[in-house]
Amino acid sequence: MSVYGMGSLFCGTEEQLDNFVNEGFVCIGWKKEDKPELYAILNNIKIGDIIYIKALPLSSKTMRIKAVGIVTTALKTENTHHGYEECGNEIGIKWLKSNINKSINIDDSNINKRKGSLFVETNTEYIDKIISFI
Incomplete structure (x- = not known):
């Protein structure tokens, strides 16, 4: 099992968390x-991995955890959701x-x-904290 952190603010102002939660998916807002480096990470995400949604402003050292979930389907290269419909990727x-x-x-x-937008979380202290929030 791996743990991934993702953002939910697209284009700097378009919050997608409600879309993600209501329709049971995540995506990134990049083509x-x-x-391509984000898609390399997306391609490694597997069923059973943990994804957390975070916010970490550029000038901050405080990362806010918004949501935590478990991956239930592998990466799709199409959209089946009604949220941010131009992402072209969905998990x-x-x-x-x-x-x-x-x-x-x-x-x-x-x-x-x-x-x-997306990264592999490797800090075990942070992983423990994220899991404790569930």
Whole structure:
């Protein structure tokens, strides 16, 4: 099992968390040709992995956890949801908790990767905290 952090704010202003939760999915708001490195990560996400939705503003060291879920379907290259319909990627999620709103103070060297749209979480201390929020 792997743990992944994802953002839910597209284009800087379009919050997608309600769409994700209501329709049981996640996606990223980037096209494959624009962010192939994100698609490399997406392709590694497997059923049973954990995904958490986070917010980590550029000038902050406090990551807010919004929701945690478990992957239920592998990556699709089409949209079956009604939310952000232009994403062209979709992973099914069973949301375990979707109204968390708890924070983690980030003090390791990987803070910049956590500010992005999608990343693999490797810090076991943070993983333990995320799981405790469920």
